[in-house]
Amino acid sequence: MFPKNAWYVAALPDEIPADKPLGRTICDERIAFFRDADGRVAAVEDFCPHRGAPMSLGKVCGGRLQCGYHGLEMDRDGKTVAMPAQRVRGFPAVRRYAVEERHGFIWLWPGDAALATPDTIPDLAWARQSDWAFGGGVFHVKCDYRLMIDNLMDLTHETYVHSTSIGQKEIDEAPPVTRVDGDRVVTEREMHGVMPPPFWQAGLRANGLPDDQPVDRWQKCRFVAPSNVLIDVGVALAGKGGFDAPAELKANGIVVDFITPETATTHWYFWGLARHFKADDAALTAATRERQGQIFSEDMEMLERQQLNLSAHPQRALLKLNIDAGGVQARKIIERLCAEEAAGVATKEVA
Amino acid sequence: MFPKNAWYVAALPDEIPADKPLGRTICDERIAFFRDADGRVAAVEDFCPHRGAPMSLGKVCGGRLQCGYHGLEMDRDGKTVAMPAQRVRGFPAVRRYAVEERHGFIWLWPGDAALATPDTIPDLAWARQSDWAFGGGVFHVKCDYRLMIDNLMDLTHETYVHSTSIGQKEIDEAPPVTRVDGDRVVTEREMHGVMPPPFWQAGLRANGLPDDQPVDRWQKCRFVAPSNVLIDVGVALAGKGGFDAPAELKANGIVVDFITPETATTHWYFWGLARHFKADDAALTAATRERQGQIFSEDMEMLERQQLNLSAHPQRALLKLNIDAGGVQARKIIERLCAEEAAGVATKEVA
Amino acid sequence: MFPKNAWYVAALPDEIPADKPLGRTICDERIAFFRDADGRVAAVEDFCPHRGAPMSLGKVCGGRLQCGYHGLEMDRDGKTVAMPAQRVRGFPAVRRYAVEERHGFIWLWPGDAALATPDTIPDLAWARQSDWAFGGGVFHVKCDYRLMIDNLMDLTHETYVHSTSIGQKEIDEAPPVTRVDGDRVVTEREMHGVMPPPFWQAGLRANGLPDDQPVDRWQKCRFVAPSNVLIDVGVALAGKGGFDAPAELKANGIVVDFITPETATTHWYFWGLARHFKADDAALTAATRERQGQIFSEDMEMLERQQLNLSAHPQRALLKLNIDAGGVQARKIIERLCAEEAAGVATKEVA
Known part of the structure; x- marks a missing residue:
């Protein structure tokens, strides 16, 4: 769908x-x-x-x-x-x-x-601005593209799937706040005074900041129909303003996810990171891209096996917890758009 | 089924x-x-x-x-x-x-x-007794599990599929005797005064017996519902009592086959040998397991290709010769158990 | 079909x-x-x-x-x-x-x-005559065998698929002439005064002729039901009679294509070249067979992907241009033979 x-x-x-x-x-x-x-x-x-x-x-x-x-x-x-x-x-x-x-x-x-x-193509401001650097790639994934949206709108999975890089216990412990605005959904959480996980330790070091101090960490997942998820992510030295901290006290960026259906049960996953520090450091861009590719490939087996499970049990109801609200709302928007599209076709056929 | x-x-x-x-x-x-x-x-x-x-x-x-x-x-x-x-x-x-x-x-x-x-889990006495040693493994096989039961209840295939290890012409020439007892089927044969094939020559040597003398050989295939086949196998120096010969004049064991459906046309095959001589010789157990794994893997292509043939010709009648009696009777038991199970479900639904 | x-x-x-x-x-x-x-x-x-x-x-x-x-x-x-x-x-x-x-x-x-x-097995005169040498092989191809017939009855594809060996622009520019005679179709073209492409340069050299002179080139594709395509191919020094030129002034042979359905969407492709010069040069036969195998394998991806496209769009009409006439006529013969066969079966059943 x-x-x-x-x-x-x-x-x-x-x-x-x-x-x-x-x-x-x-x-x-x-x-x-x-x-x-x-x-x-x-x-x-x-x-x-x-x-x-x-x-x-x-x-x-x-x-x-x-x-x-x-x-x-x-x-x-x-x-x-x-x-x-x-x-x-x-x-x-x-x-x-x-x-x-x-x-x-x-x-x-x-x-x-x-x-x-x-x-109506989304405006990606970071793609136009010289203080941002982008690196990314594309994966072919054998699951419904909506499973990838779910994945990215509930980052508690980082603690389990990406435990050695971006996961940390405090993600699970910080309930997300989700809101819907037209064809957009935002689900976000903040973690205050936590130790940075390895991926962000590296980010802090790359930006000339200490990697052994408590930080404030944020994740603001923004779904935009039909299937784009852009996630503000970053860490700032604790108590300096978090997301709003001055640039020299944080390491941050936008996780870029364009999720494109191939068929009903396969999709193309365009992933990347728009980095908002050391934008002119091409070696850092390349290394970050390499590392992100490794991390994001950890999701593949889970998603593809989840698809097999769901295909084997098509009628089975799943839970919709607070952590799932982002994906649940995104799916509602997709369903509405599909219904509108079908109705539009019907209207045209009548006309 | x-x-x-x-x-x-x-x-x-x-x-x-x-x-x-x-x-x-x-x-x-x-x-x-x-x-x-x-x-x-x-x-x-x-x-x-x-x-x-x-x-x-x-x-x-x-x-x-x-x-x-x-x-x-x-x-x-x-x-x-x-x-x-x-x-x-x-x-x-x-x-x-x-x-x-x-x-x-x-x-x-x-x-x-x-x-x-x-x-009702089968009691495996050899698994509890210190004068027996077990080694085995598991294969995934792409055929109906009943084809594996057929395979093991008609050992004339050894002459053709396993010609260099356990097969010998005299297997074909000794008609099996088959009997049914409730949910059990036994099909067995004895060969008197035959030369041992290579696998049993090695067994005799390992047990300190000559490998170039005529032996009495036996195969007693015991099917137990739903799909276990335990086969008494062995050779004794000729004329010393065969299956009942004293332990020091024979090499024998039980071929263990637990055959577990995965789907209608695939199964898990747990194979092994419970050996009744030199039970404390771990190196012998390892070597025998290795050799048995090689031998039993020879059946895979035949069984999987047989499945493809049968799937392509689902209505075609097969022969049921005397050598097939063990498998035929085992299938009858399975069919009866399935019918009883379906009837039980029906009864419960009525109730 | x-x-x-x-x-x-x-x-x-x-x-x-x-x-x-x-x-x-x-x-x-x-x-x-x-x-x-x-x-x-x-x-x-x-x-x-x-x-x-x-x-x-x-x-x-x-x-x-x-x-x-x-x-x-x-x-x-x-x-x-x-x-x-x-x-x-x-x-x-x-x-x-x-x-x-x-x-x-x-x-x-x-x-x-x-x-x-x-x-009614076709008589292959070249297979009986000592002044011809044959080399060939077999490919398994995942497409309807009729796509291979189409391929061989429209050699304009050589210019694109085999551009480095037998293709040349003049093939496209020389419209073929197609005629039907019962269960046979011939589609042929001649190219006068063209430069030989690399495969034929090698052929000329092997036959002791210059490879840098204009030649007359011919392609006479002969379809014989149910699915044989035999193609007279060759080059002669320009103006010496083309197909009818004396043997010492040309390099020629018959491309042999026996195209055998395996299933509705797969086939066995028996290909080869009957060479009509230096017939006793076994090394030349081996080298030519090797080269032809490389060239003909260039068609595989195109044919198999064409099949996927057609299977995805079964109702879609294709063009039938003059260059397609050979394949179109061959398909008509195949359809007639299938209809006759079905009618024959029906007649028998009534009787």
Whole structure:
């Protein structure tokens, strides 16, 4: 269950070089991404109208996507514009998708391109500002994308899944506060005067701060429909203002999570950290990215096995505790968006 | 097709250490096994009532099973007894299973725990007696567990599948005698004055006997419902009484086969040999176990490919020859037990 | 969709040694191939009538196929002729298939053996003549066999899939001419005064001809029902008669493609080249076979991914351009043969 008339992160920019398409399924749509002559990303159905070959096995020539089987060439609108020794005017176009490159990500609208609204792509201020540094990657995960949203909206799992890096007992002991605002959900907690866990010890050291002193730690998970979770995270020396402490007394950033359905039970997980200290330290960015990749990969087995359990027991009710409120509210928004989308389709069909 | 109100071997004791649960599916039930504070094995549904995570990915703390996702703790009855910062009294319990550790195996009753009768766990005398030594292991096999019962109740296959170790032409030539006694089937053969095959030559040598003399060899396959096959096997110097020969003139033991359904077309095969000579020779036990593991793995491809053939031809009748009588009778008992179990359920529902 | 009353290449002769059977599925039939005491190939159902074991896991003893599970022995007609300590007269026979070894291939008739007509096995003149040399192999391909027929009846794909070996732009630019004659289709093109691509440069050199001169190149694809494609290919020094040029002025041969359904969406692809120059140069045959294997393996990903695309969009219409005429006509013949076969079965059932 996912809305299709929405923006999803579909790829990282360097996954789509100038000369090669990228084939990727997003929300059950098989799509070939490529760059046109201006370097603008295009997205078309990954299906050659000639004989059904995947266009993504071809190459890009002069900004056109060339089928690797018999040479049909397609433009960014999915229209065939050339094929050796053929008149192509009557060839059926394949579907084109609305796609935008912005803030360091490729955003896809898998639904009706006519409804796509580029101005609703989330504004990622940190992606535009030089005092932030971003590093991240993408995982393929064999579970419903909503299990990943649940995961990220309830960080008590850090204590168990990531016990050697970001987990600490005090997370469980600090009840989260959750509130809903339209298509957004925020669930947050603060921990005062706790010892920093290893990941944040390293962060403090990297920012020139002591790693053996009590800190105030915060986690502010912000869900934005359809499936983005951006989490303010950080530690400040205890009693200096926490989240609002001066920059030189804290280490902080935003955990970036773009969670994109592939099918009903698989998804693409774009993860990363926007770091708000030592932004010009590329080695630190690389090392942090490496470490985060290790930590976040710890969730994979749990999520994929949870999916198998839920698929085996589809009717079974789960608990909805206070710690689950973030995920529960996010799912309600998703359900409402899906219902609205279905109703919209129904309305159109009646009209 | 398998009865669920019955004892099955589910694991070897060292598969369940004190600090880690074991996840294993038995008779279509996904189960987490763990040891409580007394070291007693417990078996609960492998499903966290919080969010459906597999409990078997967690750990054991103070005899409680702790979910590895968000820290819910469960006791041996499947009741949640703790969770950080939560009141757990109203949490639904998950199913608990009757389980016993006895004779060096973990026995599970996958059906209604209220009906479990620990006194019907088979008594394995050799497991209690110091003049016997046991070595064994477990295989996962992708076929109906009844194909393994058939396999073990018709040892003419040794001549073909195990031609270089325990097979010999005289097995085929000695028709078996089969008899049924309640939920038990015995099918047996004797071979008089034959040369021992390589496995038994090694056995004779290990017991200080010549390996180049004719022997009397016996195979007494004992099926016990639901799916245990214990086989008296051995060789004695020819003419000295065979099975009843004095211990110093023979090499003998019991092939142990506990055959536990995982699903309709897969099973866990617990195999081993209880050896009745040189019981204190641990090196011999290890070497024999290694060799038996090699020999028994020769059956795997045949059984799994047989399953594929039968799945492709589900209606096809098979032959039931005299050599098949053991398996045929065992299947009849299984079918009767399943019918009784279904009738019992029906009776209860009427009541 | 494939006719079953037809001859298909099922194996290469050396895939069936004297002592070992070969298990292979042809047109959804699981078959065990073996050689009888005269070395003649036999084909029987790969299903032991005793307990359903695959006969292909057994061995061949004195020209009989012996089951590797319990020793049942079968003759070339699928009749059980022996089993240790058993009377086998009443054993049901398994199905036997008509099979012939001819022209260096094993030909199977997967349908009704009573209808098999060995005289309709294609005559491969090159396989009998000493001035031709053959080298080839077999691939397992996960797509409908008709996609491979399409592939071979439209060689414009060489320009894209095989751009570094046999592809060249002029293929696309030379429209093919297609004609149908009963159960045969020919689609052909000629290219005059073109530079030879690398594969043919090597061919010219091997035949003592210059590799840097313009040539006339030809491709005559001959489809013969049910699924054989034999392609006259070659290059001659330009203006010397092309296909009809004297042998010393050209390098030519026949690309051999026997395309045998395994299931609806998988097939066995027997490929090779019958070379019509330097026929006694075994090293050249080996090197050419190696190179052809590399080139033809370039098609695999495209075909298998095309199959996935078509399976995901079963209703979608494909284009039928002039370059597709060969495949389109071949498919029409296959459809007619299947319809005739179905009608024949219906007629028989009425009778």
